[in-house]
Amino acid sequence: MANKTETTPSLINGVDRDKLFGTIDQIKGRPELAKFKFEIRNDWQGAAHNRSTIQTFFGAGTNLEHAVKFEVDADEPAILLGQDQGPSAGEYLLHALAACVTTTMVYHAAARGIAIEEVESSVEGDVDLRGFLGIDEKVRKGFQEIRLNFRIKADVPDEQLQQLCLIGQQYSAILDSISNGVPVKVTAERLA
Numbered sequence: 001m002a003n004k005t006e007t008t009p010s011l012i013n014g015v016d017r018d019k020l021f022g023t024i025d026q027i028k029g030r031p032e033l034a035k036f037k038f039e040i041r042n043d044w045q046g047a048a049h050n051r052s053t054i055q056t057f058f059g060a061g062t063n064l065e066h067a068v069k070f071e072v073d074a075d076e077p078a079i080l081l082g083q084d085q086g087p088s089a090g091e092y093l094l095h096a097l098a099a100c101v102t103t104t105m106v107y108h109a110a111a112r113g114i115a116i117e118e119v120e121s122s123v124e125g126d127v128d129l130r131g132f133l134g135i136d137e138k139v140r141k142g143f144q145e146i147r148l149n150f151r152i153k154a155d156v157p158d159e160q161l162q163q164l165c166l167i168g169q170q171y172s173a174i175l176d177s178i179s180n181g182v183p184v185k186v187t188a189e190r191l192a
Helices: 017-029 089-111 158-171 173-180
Strands: 041-046 049-059 062-074 116-126 145-154
Touching (some): 017 089, 062 089, 089 116, 089 145, 089 158
Antiparallel strands (some): 041 049
């Protein structure tokens, strides 16, 4: 694994710029290569406990597999009647947001030749359970507000640091999905 701060002419922030720009050029020439489909398989374990398996995805015109099969557990804390077998679904959403904005920022910084030494973030999200529990239909079921704060160490002026943060927000797929919504189609079928 490359050092996250390793910097050579081709490698900045652990990102191989030659491969990055090669990928961009390939996609410009063949836009269909930009289409990806990610998937998980989820199995209910009991009460609030769920286990998702992440292994295959479609991208660059072909079916692909991760190098390893990932299994992630989600649950609720005891105060919410769970058994604390994993983070809650809401906590995974906050993790996905932080990870995506961070990665977006790091990749775009690398493309611009900006070396980043460290990135830390904290994410908070406010939820009012009255919506989820159906107690008050006027209360939103999901997060009312999410706050994301970054601390970045890079040898750039403060203005450029703020620009990096804005770029992370501007190009993050997860932030876009949360902020602008995405159509979700839900179906059910009988399990044999």
